[in-house]
Amino acid sequence: MGGEHTPGASSGAEGEAEAGAPGAEGGAEAGAGPGHVPSPTHLSSDDHGHGHGHGHPHDHSHGPTRPWSEVRRILEAADLADAVRARALDTFARLARAEANAHGVEVDGVHFHEVGALDAIADIVGVAAASVSLGLEQVVVSTIALGGGRQVKGQHGGIPIPGPAVLHLVAEAEAPVIGGTAPYEMTTPTGAALLATLADEFGMMPPMRVTRTGVGAGGRDPVEVPNILRVIVGETTERAATQLVYETNIDDLDPRLWPPVLQRLLEAGASDAWLTPILMKKGRPAHTLSVLVSSTNADAVRRVVLTETTAIGLREYDIRKHAADREFTSVDVDGQSISIKIARYDGQVVNVQPEYEDVVAAAAELKQPVKAIMARAVAAAADLWS
Secondary structure (H helix, E strand, O other): OEEEEEEEEOOOOOHHHHOOOOOOOOOOOOOOOOOOOOOOOOOOOOOOOOOOOOOOOOOOOOOOOEEHHHHHHHHOOOOHHHHHHHHHHHHHHHHHHHHHHHOOHHHOOEEEOHHHHHHHHHHHHHHHHHHHHHOOOOOEEOEEEEEEOOOEEEOEEOOOOOEEEEEEEEHHOOOOOOOOOOOOOEEOOHHHHHHHHOOOOOOOOEEEEEEEEEEEOOOOOOOOOOEEEEEEEEEEOOEEEEEEEEEEEEOOOOOHHHHHHHHHHHHHOOOOEEEEEEEEEOOOOOEEEEEEEEEHHHHHHHHHHHHHHOOOOEEEEEEEEOOOOOEEEEEEEOOEEEEEEEEEEEOOOEEEEEEEEHHHHHHHHOOEEEEEHHHHHHHHHHHOOO
């Protein structure tokens, strides 16, 4: 499914509401593995006393903690698609940075309370898997309602709303926020971290044709506002989208540095980055570095170019990008799951391609040549052309 995915957070957001929202009407469409629909899990997270989104009293006692390092090991060892694992790790990393900031400790010293419980981890993984399975080109998140008013009681005493963890998360993501209409917490740290991880940009719903909707509900039933998170999925009304291209000519960078530079650009949000060999004035061999990026991630990309290379300036121009709709499925090759990207144009399948990283991982696991596993994955996906 290509197109736009627009979570509406005007009623706030919490982990269990997001776990129910990403699919079609009726609940989550995908879970921890390709094509898998998870059973509902209950998330009760107050993130070290910085509030939670459930209806039980706010002065409860805390159970055992789980350090961020252990959560990371659980996710790294889990049987997850790479893209799902990356989004879940990103979400927990954001939570860990927020906790570290709130308590004045190192990130590796953070211990999670309820948010580190296995059912909470399942909620976050479920949201990550659902978003990956939808194969979305862009996720736009509306202005986030945080709540306010009274304090909640946590492990560290009374915490003002919005709590420091939530404020750090939305500040780091540069997300637009409002107080909202309810005198209590409307967005939990888990909800804020998930929205920050999934969002390509924040703002109003973009022009699109709505194809499906989903609604996730939290455990509380307030009178001021529905305790729901709504997701709207659709096709962009225009196939062409405006993006930026940055270019700079470089003749004095150690060529061994180019691979990490290109990787850093992609991590900063670039849609693509590439090098073109050129011959500069005075006959010097050089490269033109080109980066394709949305305006949302333009500042981060500029920063990488100017700090990671020897460039002291760069050119910028707008382009119109045309993209086929994309969706994802998977095939099995000797017990190894390999993701398949399907491209459609005007409803017709125009490309079916295995994900290269999955092919390499399967080849290593099966101790077979990469080209052999690639051929078998292509053959297994042959029926997807119809």
